Amino acid sequence: MPGSDKGSDTTVERMPAAELVAVLAAVDGANPVVLSVDSEPPSALRALPSGPMEPGHRSLQAGVRSWVERQTRHPLGHIEQLYTFADRGEGGPRAVSISYLALTRIGTTPLPGWRGWYAAFPWEDHRSATGRAASEVLLDALERWCGPVRARRQRARALFGRDGVPWHPEWVLQRYELLFEAGLIAEAGHPAPLAETGTAMWHDHRRILATGIARLRAKIQYHPVVFEMLPDSFTLLHLQQSVEAIAGRLVHKQNFRRLIAAQELVEETGQMSAGTGRPARLYRFRGDVMRDRAVVGTKLPR
Amino acid sequence: MPGSDKGSDTTVERMPAAELVAVLAAVDGANPVVLSVDSEPPSALRALPSGPMEPGHRSLQAGVRSWVERQTRHPLGHIEQLYTFADRGEGGPRAVSISYLALTRIGTTPLPGWRGWYAAFPWEDHRSATGRAASEVLLDALERWCGPVRARRQRARALFGRDGVPWHPEWVLQRYELLFEAGLIAEAGHPAPLAETGTAMWHDHRRILATGIARLRAKIQYHPVVFEMLPDSFTLLHLQQSVEAIAGRLVHKQNFRRLIAAQELVEETGQMSAGTGRPARLYRFRGDVMRDRAVVGTKLPR
DNA sequence: TCCTTTATGCTCAACTTGAGCATAAGTGGG
């Protein structure tokens, strides 16, 4: 192998184990959810599914896919690697965890274990006034923590968007890390200093989840991955609500439709939806356009 | 640990060693370069610097930084994780390699080992007619390989941008993988079927480099990372050429300046450049705006 | 019937982007 200081064979003994961690995301109506395991109390979001890496797959990707599909009995849509973390186990060998984001549909038979992801990040849901209020409260607390340090205050304001600074849905991880730095995050040990601080998760799973949400929010703007989380046929409102659920903010309905129409990502099935209000046309995703353009955006209007 | 089928202790023995691989990028005038090691013949791009992961750092990031800085004696600017690969070592334990992208300046004392990255990807340099021609030749070959399969042809055209389809600089990895699939990539074993196919690299380093270039091209559009690769003071032309070198395509000069001016990312030093043609103002990067906005774009006009 | 709810079509102003025109200010050669 090339490289300057390649380790000797003894190095191998010190080498870390690798673990896979999955952020398995779906949308249940207007509620974005992830699969959670080992909940105590039940129905709380506590830990992401994880397991050891197994030899014998063509790629890590394939390994994650078959492992998750075996566990959940759900076919997976889009899957992508998030990040690799190394934790030092008290100065000794380090455990490497490789995290993945995978998208799926909640079928008609929802598994137990799906939990709304905003339980862990109340301030990230800017669709509702309560979510926005949580974000305000945290920004206040952050500014107290910042003290007179100008750079810090500016960073806080840029991330949490006050005073005309726009709110960027995809900066989930940066916001989480700032809150963490400021000691405002409830972790397993110490209790939450504020009510708006969200539920704690096992080990570093909350950070991994933040990474996953951030990636998904970013991706949704330039790649039609939402459709991996929708049923075969859906109304435009359904599509819009899924996008809003993920992005954590509302969009202008007419503009959203204009955008969707312009991109020719969907086609009418010819059928209409039932339900309250005027019936809406049902659409299906046109998988074929993916090949024409390789990448197409869904773009979020404000 | 939570998770469904957590491995027993015996699993640990099968676990892979982890190796770090760095794509260390810089810009030399109008030439984008990466640090290469172990060149044979010398001055060829053969392998990326790599080494074993060492315990004792706060994070992987910090480990890579100190390792690369020790090797190259260059301070690193931006550094980010690219991807984690697992290669199966003949069905046995897998080697995990964690790859990183790091940016730096080539100081006044250039290290040996910097090589133009387009040697490995001639078709990615759309600044020159020869690069565009290489891209055309490869697309022709691809279309022959595709045969009548419509979906394949469409994918090839979308990626290589023919017939009015726009060329997307950041789809480096996808293009590489398509060429690879089509058997058009020269790898260590078999020779190149075409002249335009670029130089082979050790193991999977060419894929890693492709990932790094892709990430850098994408990043440059919404984060001012170019400045990490420029000297303290520079002319707007210098800045533009660096961007063009990375993006692999030319931009409209006046629009580029308008964009830079609008973003207030740079300020005049008051001095002028010497050299051929009318002297130009020298600028420096305003590091302080980074904090105000958290993220600022450099955006590439066509 | 009227009220509530959701669907859908259309317009407008503000802003962004791609492209080009024109002029300025250096250098080196006749």
Add this chain to the structure above:
DNA sequence: CCCACTTATGCTCAAGTTGAGCATAAAGGA
């Protein structure tokens, strides 16, 4: 000194994109 050549810099214009709102349609229930 004037000219060709090179790079710098200011400005305009047409198209396209985006944010926001007006208006109307079609269903169900009180």
